Amino acid sequence: MASAPISESAIPVVDFAKWAAGGPSRLQIAQDIVAACKRVGFVYIVNHSLPEHQIDEAFKWSLRFFDLPQEEKLKAPHPEGWAVHRGYSWPGLEKVSQAISADNDQERAQQLREVPDIKESYDIGSDENSTQPNQWIPDEALPGFRQFMTQFYWDCFRVGGEILQALAVGMGLENEDHLLKKHSGHNGQLRLLNYPPVPAEALETERAARCPAHTDWSSITLLFQDDCGGLEVEDVTSPGKFVPATPIKNAIVMNVGDLLQRWSNDHLRSTSHRVTLPPLSDRFEGKQRMTRRRFSIPYFLSPDPDSVIACISSCMGSNEPPKYEPITQAGYNQMRASMQY
Numbered sequence: 001m002a003s004a005p006i007s008e009s010a011i012p013v014v015d016f017a018k019w020a021a022g023g024p025s026r027l028q029i030a031q032d033i034v035a036a037c038k039r040v041g042f043v044y045i046v047n048h049s050l051p052e053h054q055i056d057e058a059f060k061w062s063l064r065f066f067d068l069p070q071e072e073k074l075k076a077p078h079p080e081g082w083a084v085h086r087g088y089s090w091p092g093l094e095k096v097s098q099a100i101s102a103d104n105d106q107e108r109a110q111q112l113r114e115v116p117d118i119k120e121s122y123d124i125g126s127d128e129n130s131t132q133p134n135q136w137i138p139d140e141a142l143p144g145f146r147q148f149m150t151q152f153y154w155d156c157f158r159v160g161g162e163i164l165q166a167l168a169v170g171m172g173l174e175n176e177d178h179l180l181k182k183h184s185g186h187n188g189q190l191r192l193l194n195y196p197p198v199p200a201e202a203l204e205t206e207r208a209a210r211c212p213a214h215t216d217w218s219s220i221t222l223l224f225q226d227d228c229g230g231l232e233v234e235d236v237t238s239p240g241k242f243v244p245a246t247p248i249k250n251a252i253v254m255n256v257g258d259l260l261q262r263w264s265n266d267h268l269r270s271t272s273h274r275v276t277l278p279p280l281s282d283r284f285e286g287k288q289r290m291t292r293r294r295f296s297i298p299y300f301l302s303p304d305p306d307s308v309i310a311c312i313s314s315c316m317g318s319n320e321p322p323k324y325e326p327i328t329q330a331g332y333n334q335m336r337a338s339m340q341y
């Protein structure tokens with residue numbers, strides 16, 4: 001019997017187990033990841049080198065953190081304004097309003113700004129990044145939290161580095177460190193996210209949102225999600241339609257960010273994504289159809305602020321000039337921020 005055709009929009013799964021060992025399967029893994037990034041912009045990476053117990057532990061620490069009393073969490077508040085992305089953001093503080101500039105619809109933009117995002121987050125970076133200083137809660141508030149998260153931050157960077165190497169190999173670059181060498185690791189961002197239960201009806205009627213559609217500004221993002229569901233990815237074959245990124249236990253959901261899209265002359269896609277209702281009706285409870293609480297942990301890899309992002313050689317040719325001028329990561333961030341406000 002012929003198997004069902006794989007939908008063009010389905011997110012591919014790539015088994016990363018044999019990457020570290022080297023050998024002939026390495027090229028295949030690299031090419032499969034790049035093919036997924038070109039077609040969908042998202043890929044599940046399974047059998048990567050982060051052990052299951054460590055991912056489980058990260059979710060346990062996240063739960064412990066968000067379950068602290070509000071006044072404890074507010075001992076490490078996200079600084080006001082948009083320059084620093086560290087510390088605790090309480091529900092309704094952050095507004096992802098990026099989709100807006102694309103359609104230039106002012107009325108819709110205003111509407112979206114009025115919809116609160118029902119989520120809490122806590123952002124962590126490298127302790128050596130002095131322009132983005134970490135905002136730690138006092139160690140007594142949650143002993144061991146800082147130590148675990150610091151280790152997890154660097155372990156995520158290590159795995160992200162392997163994926164950047166695979167991307168370089170898959171794009172046919174001679175130097176597998178071509179992308180990685182622009183990332184010291186000090187400009188990454190680990191984000192703990194807690195989406196509290198919310199009446200399904202509030203999400204359905206757009207009176208509240210979990211996370212509206214956006215693209216990431218990173219080079220790549222690695223995402224861990226619990227089994228609630230609700231993450232959706234835009235179907236590139238039919239814009240405006242979203243397909244679920246159904247949770248796969250221990251998989252990293254990897255996606256291309258805006259910087260890698262630019263770097264690759266748009267060969268790799270930074271695809272819009274959002275978090276909305278969990279997909280199954282049995283995930284709602286009670287009369288108010290409360291959605292389940294959801295946890296996720298994205299890790300954004302970004303190049304160092306003054307590193308120059310110039311079109312990758314294998315992504316241009318005599319018939320295909322670079323679409324974008326070289327730019328630094330800091331310059332790119334500034335440009336994006338000025339478009340948004």
Ligand SMILES: O=C(O)CCC(=O)C(=O)O
Pocket residue numbers: 191193211216223225231273274275296297298
């Ligand atoms: O919570 C999620 O699954 C996605 C979050 C996300 O896309 C982001 O923070 O950029």
Ligand SMILES: [Fe+2]
Pocket residue numbers: 214215216273
């Ligand atoms: Fe995102």
